[in-house]
Amino acid sequence: EPEVTQTPSHQVTQMGQEVILRCVPISNHLYFYWYRQILGQKVEFLVSFYNNEISEKSEIFDDQFSVERPDGSNFTLKIRSTKLEDSAMYFCASRGLAGSYNEQFFGPGTRLTVL
Amino acid sequence: GESVGLHLPTLSVQEGDNSIINCAYSNSASDYFIWYKQESGKGPQFIIDIRSNMDKRQGQRVTVLLNKTVKHLSLQIAATQPGDSAVYFCAEAASNDYKLSFGAGTTVTVRA
Numbered sequence: 001e002p003e004v005t006q007t008p009s010h011q012v013t014q015m016g017q018e019v020i021l022r023c024v025p026i027s028n029h030l031y032f033y034w035y036r037q038i039l040g041q042k043v044e045f046l047v048s049f050y051n052n053e054i055s056e057k058s059e060i061f062d063d064q065f066s067v068e069r070p071d072g073s074n075f076t077l078k079i080r081s082t083k084l085e086d087s088a089m090y091f092c093a094s095r096g097l098a099g100s101y102n103e104q105f106f107g108p109g110t111r112l113t114v115l
Numbered sequence: 116g117e118s119v120g121l122h123l124p125t126l127s128v129q130e131g132d133n134s135i136i137n138c139a140y141s142n143s144a145s146d147y148f149i150w151y152k153q154e155s156g157k158g159p160q161f162i163i164d165i166r167s168n169m170d171k172r173q174g175q176r177v178t179v180l181l182n183k184t185v186k187h188l189s190l191q192i193a194a195t196q197p198g199d200s201a202v203y204f205c206a207e208a209a210s211n212d213y214k215l216s217f218g219a220g221t222t223v224t225v226r227a
Binding site: 043103 | 161164219
């Protein structure tokens, strides 16, 4: 069964450092998303991406964040200068068909710890 | 602001009993609703979804009910099993963007 994969599973970084979180969405999917979940809290939407551009972004997704689909398979989230409050689980998700109701498949997440 | 929320943060249920998890939503523009299950250390796993033109949908051992009048969503799990122990989130989306807004989650614990 196809699945979304994410690497690394756990990333530890120093405050102020740049991190790149990587995702490989399901191969024939068209829509890509990043969400985050601070420990013990609900999952929060960060950004959606379609046709090589951002469709929508939340207030959390400020100019320290960026996304990229550098090739036909990877989808990355970059945080330029990490802050302590960026510590969270980051989930990538993808969705298939345009214009229809269908589920978003989530990856297993990357746990980001900022020290 | 508008948000999706759950009525109870925790639910303890005897193995074999039925579970009901509730969720309230307030965004009238939402027309697609989903239940996700999240086990410790894993990403959300799709359980079942429902569109706003329906009021009930059944899956394997699960049923989702949607009451648009009072903006209420529920998930019923029949014959709850130990493997059903997890955090359950409802989420809503509007068909123009499909970004998901999640509720706070209900932790279900199944007692043997």
